[in-house]
Amino acid sequence: AQTVTQSQPEMSVQEAETVTLSCTYDTSESDYYLFWYKQPPSRQMILVIRQEAYKQQNATENRFSVNFQKAAKSFSLKISDSQLGDAAMYFCAYRSPPYSGAGSYQLTFGKGTKLSVIP
Amino acid sequence: GAVVSQHPSWVICKSGTSVKIECRSLDFQATTMFWYRQFPKQSLMLMATSNEGSKATYEQGVEKDKFLINHASLTLSTLTVTSAHPEDSSFYICSASKDSSFFGSGTRLTVV
Numbered sequence: 001a002q003t004v005t006q007s008q009p010e011m012s013v014q015e016a017e018t019v020t021l022s023c024t025y026d027t028s029e030s031d032y033y034l035f036w037y038k039q040p041p042s043r044q045m046i047l048v049i050r051q052e053a054y055k056q057q058n059a060t061e062n063r064f065s066v067n068f069q070k071a072a073k074s075f076s077l078k079i080s081d082s083q084l085g086d087a088a089m090y091f092c093a094y095r096s097p098p099y100s101g102a103g104s105y106q107l108t109f110g111k112g113t114k115l116s117v118i119p
Numbered sequence: 120g121a122v123v124s125q126h127p128s129w130v131i132c133k134s135g136t137s138v139k140i141e142c143r144s145l146d147f148q149a150t151t152m153f154w155y156r157q158f159p160k161q162s163l164m165l166m167a168t169s170n171e172g173s174k175a176t177y178e179q180g181v182e183k184d185k186f187l188i189n190h191a192s193l194t195l196s197t198l199t200v201t202s203a204h205p206e207d208s209s210f211y212i213c214s215a216s217k218d219s220s221f222f223g224s225g226t227r228l229t230v231v
Contacts, residue, residue: 033219035219035220037222042224043157043210043212043224043225044222044224044225045163045212045214045222045225046222047219047220047221050218050219091162091163093220095220105151105153105216105220106153106165106168107153107165107214107220109162109163110162111161111162112161112162
């Protein structure tokens with residue numbers, strides 16, 4: 001079974017600064033997907049970024065980028081130019097590839113990191 | 120991204136009654152949807168996998184007779200909390216998957 005670990009329960013960052021959230025995972029699969037989701041106080045889960053394991057290039061979405069280290073099974077999220085609206089819980093998640101069967105769309109979540117942004 | 124609609128966003132019900140929560144994928148077909156429960160300041164806990172046209176698959180410890188799941192079409196799954204009790208009060212979230220997983224806005228259930 002896959003596991004996802006987020007070792008930072010809480011983080012804080014000064015507005016306009018950069019912060020990195022850590023995530024490690026354990027799997028025996030060679031092909032999989034990794035995600036970062038944001039959950040603001042509204043509790044709506046919002047997809048931030050997605051990475052396919054077969055892609056060596058790190059995914060980027062505007063101010064959000066990842067550092068994907070497949071051998072180390074590490075998937076950190078970097079938020080640049082932090083904004084007040086970035087304050088939220090951030091969840092790292094793992095998913096098996098679509099062809100892996102009935103459980104292939106099932107997400108395994110980490111426990112989350114609460115990010116505070118200081119004005 | 121894709122849109123997943125979940126209703127109601129909140130509901131208060133009396134102990135012993137049943138409550139139905141709907142989850143719809145608005146712009147794509149989803150053969151598989153998932154139902155989660157989230158306790159305050161915790162991660163999402165998978166309750167069950169809802170499969171269109173077949174029985175749901177429940178996670179260990181989740182009572183299938185209490186949490187009835189119906190996935191009648193490729194765009195709609197429902198979760199019915201039967202004979203609700205105060206300990207069932209929680210935040211329930213559904214998701215549907217396309218290339219990525221997209222989530223409904225959640226339902227806060229309060230049983231009084």
